[in-house]
Amino acid sequence: MRALLDSRDRSAPPGPHALTAEPTPAVVSDADRHARSGLLVGVLCYVLWGFLPLLFDLLKDTGPVFIVANRTVWSLFFVGAILVAGRRMGEVRAALADPKTLRSMIISALLLAANWLIYVWAVATGQVLEASFGYFINPLINVAIGMLLLGERQNAWQIAAIVVAVIAIGIQALGLGRIPYIALSLALSFGFYGFFRKTARVSSAGGLFVETLVLVPLALAYILWSVLVDHNPAYASPYDLVLLLLTGPATSVPLLLFAFAVQRLRLTTIGMIQYVSPSIAFLLAIFVLHEPINATQLLSFGLIWLSLIIYSADSLLRRNRASGPAPVDTI
Numbered sequence: 050m051r052a053l054l055d056s057r058d059r060s061a062p063p064g065p066h067a068l069t070a071e072p073t074p075a076v077v078s079d080a081d082r083h084a085r086s087g088l089l090v091g092v093l094c095y096v097l098w099g100f101l102p103l104l105f106d107l108l109k110d111t112g113p114v115f116i117v118a119n120r121t122v123w124s125l126f127f128v129g130a131i132l133v134a135g136r137r138m139g140e141v142r143a144a145l146a147d148p149k150t151l152r153s154m155i156i157s158a159l160l161l162a163a164n165w166l167i168y169v170w171a172v173a174t175g176q177v178l179e180a181s182f183g184y185f186i187n188p189l190i191n192v193a194i195g196m197l198l199l200g201e202r203q204n205a206w207q208i209a210a211i212v213v214a215v216i217a218i219g220i221q222a223l224g225l226g227r228i229p230y231i232a233l234s235l236a237l238s239f240g241f242y243g244f245f246r247k248t249a250r251v252s253s254a255g256g257l258f259v260e261t262l263v264l265v266p267l268a269l270a271y272i273l274w275s276v277l278v279d280h281n282p283a284y285a286s287p288y289d290l291v292l293l294l295l296t297g298p299a300t301s302v303p304l305l306l307f308a309f310a311v312q313r314l315r316l317t318t319i320g321m322i323q324y325v326s327p328s329i330a331f332l333l334a335i336f337v338l339h340e341p342i343n344a345t346q347l348l349s350f351g352l353i354w355l356s357l358i359i360y361s362a363d364s365l366l367r368r369n370r371a372s373g374p375a376p377v378d379t380i
């Protein structure tokens with residue numbers, strides 16, 4: 050955790066082609082260590098996200114809204130403690146003082162709350178498979194948002210990947226017998242969350258603190274109503290109480306690990322490892338949570354994996370052509 054705090058204002062190490070002269074062995078070794086540590090932390094981040102459904106499944110009897118409310122409150126305390134320890138509350142004050150940043154953070158907070166609620170509800174109702182499908186299509190939703198809202202242009206292979214993904218969504222609908230609204234809602238809410246989050250000039254930890262701060266009044270009001278009026282017994286059970294407390298670090302730690310990793314890895318590398326999380330959720334849904342999957346759904350997953358392979362391979366090739374052969378971090 051100390052490393053995460055120390056890295057908060059550290060810029061990413063210079064790339065292998067930042068200097069025209071041939072790098073010395075010491076420089077190469079240092080860059081290689083940064084890449085390796087970033088890869089290790091990045092994989093750990095996505096592994097933790099992948100196993101998150103198990104925690105929510107254990108808490109499903111307490112209710113999805115109650116889980117999200119507690120997740121919000123305990124995330125605020127956990128991230129707040131990290132910011133105070135690192136003497137970084139100035140980031141929060143600066144974000145709250147800037148109307149444009151605050152407006153973006155309010156919108157991102159609402160999108161994040163919707164994403165959390167949909168995901169927890171999906172786990173509680175035994176629909177982790179569809180939720181994992183949503184996070185598989187999320188990168189392609191991001192591409193579509195970039196094309197529609199930012200005017201970004203895509204090449205033929207990227208467009209082909211999006212077309213295959215659209216076909217996969219249609220086949221998933223046939224397999225489910227309905228529109229995969231959970232998958233689409235998760236992908237769209239997280240995609241637009243990223244879009245608005247980019248407009249806010251605040252760090253990962255500071256941004257999460259502001260987002261949870263925005264949501265905390267509603268979260269506390271619901272918790273009080275649930276306990277005092279609806280007589281939710283979760284706080285009376287030490288087991289449930291400990292699990293609810295864990296939702297704070299379970300939410301915050303992966304985000305902090307991600308912030309550490311993204312400083313040390315190429316975005317192409319991040320793009321390759323981001324599929325670890327939904328892959329773990331997919332396997333958990335089938336082999337641990339015992340959700341049924343039919344041949345049509347399996348075909349849709351096969352097509353979405355094909356679309357991701359096309360898109361990722363094209364991104365990797367374009368990155369390599371742009372940078373040339375790299376002696377370091379060729380992941």
